[in-house]
Amino acid sequence: MDEMALKSVGVVGAGRMGTPIIGHLVRKGFATRACDLDPARAAAVKNLGAQWVASPASLAAECDAILVCVGFDAEVRELLAEGGPLRKARRGAVIAILSTVHPKTVQALAREAETQGLHVVDSTVCRGGEAADSGTLLSFVGGDKETVERLTPVLRAYSSDVVHTGGVGTAQVAKAVNNLILWACLVADHEGLALAQRYGADVGALRRALMLSSCANGPLDKWGTQTMAWADDDMAIVADMAADAGIALPQAEVNREVCRALKPRRYELDLYGRRT
Numbered sequence: 126m127d128e129m130a131l132k133s134v135g136v137v138g139a140g141r142m143g144t145p146i147i148g149h150l151v152r153k154g155f156a157t158r159a160c161d162l163d164p165a166r167a168a169a170v171k172n173l174g175a176q177w178v179a180s181p182a183s184l185a186a187e188c189d190a191i192l193v194c195v196g197f198d199a200e201v202r203e204l205l206a207e208g209g210p211l212r213k214a215r216r217g218a219v220i221a222i223l224s225t226v227h228p229k230t231v232q233a234l235a236r237e238a239e240t241q242g243l244h245v246v247d248s249t250v251c252r253g254g255e256a257a258d259s260g261t262l263l264s265f266v267g268g269d270k271e272t273v274e275r276l277t278p279v280l281r282a283y284s285s286d287v288v289h290t291g292g293v294g295t296a297q298v299a300k301a302v303n304n305l306i307l308w309a310c311l312v313a314d315h316e317g318l319a320l321a322q323r324y325g326a327d328v329g330a331l332r333r334a335l336m337l338s339s340c341a342n343g344p345l346d347k348w349g350t351q352t353m354a355w356a357d358d359d360m361a362i363v364a365d366m367a368a369d370a371g372i373a374l375p376q377a378e379v380n381r382e383v384c385r386a387l388k389p390r391r392y393e394l395d396l397y398g399r400r401t
Contacts, residue, residue, distance in 0.1 A: 129275055130189075130275070130278070131155075131189040131190040131219060131275055131276065131278070131279055132155065132156060132189055133155065133156040133157075133158070133187060133188045133189050133190070134150050134155045134156070134157050134158075134188060134189070134190045134191070134192065134279055135157075135158045135159065135160075135178070135184040135185065135187065135188035135190070135191045135192070136150070136157065136158070136159040136160075136175075136191075136192045136194060137159075137160055137161075137181050137184065137191065137192070137193050137194060137195060137204065137211070138161055138193065138194035138195045138196075138224075139159050139160070139161040139163075139166040139169065139170050139194075140161070140166075140194065140196075141254055141257070142194055142223070142250065142254065142257050143159070143161070143192075143194035144166070144169055144170070144173070145254075145257040145258045145260075145283070146192065146194065146223075146257060146282075146283045147159050147170060147173050147175050148173040148174075148175075149260045149282045149283035150175070150279070150282050150283065151173055151174040151175050152174075152282075153282040155279065155282065156176075157173075157174070157175040157176065158175060158176045158177075158178045158184050158187060158188060159175050159176070159177060159178065159184070160177070160178045160179065160180060160181055160183070160184050180210060181204055181210035181211055182210035182211075182213045185210060185211045185212075185213045185214040185215075185218070186213050186214065186215065188214070188215075188218065189215075189217075189218055189219070190218065190219045190220075190221065190276060190279050191211060191214060191218060191219070191220045191221070192221050192223055192248070192279075193205075193211070193220065193221065193222045193223060193224055194223045194224065195224050196224065197224070197226075197358075198224075198226040198227060198230050200224070201222055201224050201226050201230060201231075201234070202230065202234070205220065205234040205237075205238060205245065206234075206237075207237060211243075212238065212241060212243070214243055216241070216242035216243070217242055217243075217244070218243055218244070219243075219244045219246065219272055219275060219276050220238065220243060220244065220245045220246070221245075221246050221247070221248040221266070221276060221279075221280075222234075222245070222246070222247045222248065222249075222297075223248055223249060223250055224249075225249060225297070225300050225301075225304070225355070225358070225359060225362065226297060226362070227297065227362055227365055227366065228247075228294035228295070228297040228298050228301075228366065229294065229369070230297075231245065231246075231247040231267070231293055231294050231296075231297055232293050232294040235268075235293045235294075244268070244269075244272045245268075245293065246266060246267055246268030246272055246273065246276065246293055246296070247265075247266070247267045247268070247293060247294060247295075247296040247297050248264050248265065248266040248267075248276065248280060248296055249264070249265045249296045249297060249299065249300035250262045250263065250264055250265075250284070250300075251263040251264075251265070251300065251303050253347075255350075257283065260282070260283050260284070260285070261284070261285040262283055262284045262285070262286075263284065263285070263286045263287075263288070264280045264283075264284040264286070264287045264288070265288050265290045265295075265296035265299040265300060266280060266287060266288070266289055266290065266296050267289075267290050267291055267292055267293050267294055267295035267296035267297070267298075267299075268292065268293050269292070269293075270289070273289050298366070301359070301362055301363050301366055304355075304359035304360070304362075304363065305359075305360070305363050305374070305377050305380075307343065307344060307359075308353075308356050308359065308360060308380055308381075308384050309376060309377070309380050310342040310343065310344045310345065311344040311351060311353075311384075311387075311391075312380050312383050312384065312387065313342075314342070314344055314345045314348065315387060315391070315392075315394070315397050316397070316398070317335075317340075318331070318332065318394055319394045319397035319398055322394045322395070328394065332345060332348055348392070349392050351391065353384065353387070353388045353391055356384040356385075356388060357381070357384065357385060357388075360377065360380065360381035360384060361381075363377050363381075364377070364378065364381065
């Protein structure tokens with residue numbers, strides 16, 4: 126690695142996505158450290174060959190790059206706000222927000238951290254847990270060209286595709302658009318297959334055939350596996366972004382409501398569209 130290379134990587138958040146990412150970083154030769162609010166996750170991190178660190182502040186002081194894999198906007202702000210633990214990172218460190226948050230959150234934090242010589246970018250991921258396990262995530266990354274180029278070898282440790290979407294915040298925009306379309310497809314898949322079932326069609330055969338047609342989509346391909354764990358949070362971010370932009374997204378608004386009802390009985394086609 127050259128002098129500008131990011132050699133040591135820290136991961137804040139060792140959950141469903143963070144843990145396999147940690148494993149891939151170790152296998153690619155990065156000196157990897159990790160921390161999480163849940164100390165029970167330490168064993169899994171150590172088993173992957175990474176070093177467990179007691180706190181985000183300790184991790185920040187030891188790493189060239191830091192990947193933030195926490196759940197919510199408020200957690201990201203707490204980590205990176207003035208006086209926050211990640212502000213203790215060494216000057217020149219790159220801090221990548223993998224969490225799905227509002228673009229303005231990342232942009233504001235990036236401006237603030239820049240005064241301390243820290244480079245905050247957003248690097249959202251798509252394709253879900255199975256892709257995290259196999260190291261085939263799609264990473265969107267938003268930031269200046271030089272910082273993105275420095276970070277890309279880290280992202281390629283767990284991503285088969287890395288797309289530079291533009292300036293800071295644009296990776297969050299890309300992820301929001303992905304999620305908007307993702308949940309719209311899942312709702313449409315339910316409606317189409319529920320209708321087909323009512324009319325006696327072989328739903329399994331039809332689904333396989335539709336994957337060969339012009340309506341092929343990711344949720345249809347992975348039918349039966351989506352947990353919808355973050356659907357409402359994803360669509361809340363989309364709604365906030367639309368309001369800030371001053372545009373109406375009527376289909377997204379409807380899909381958000383449908384997803385709320387769909388989540389507890391997803392894939393139960395006999396129940397879809399029936400009042401209970």
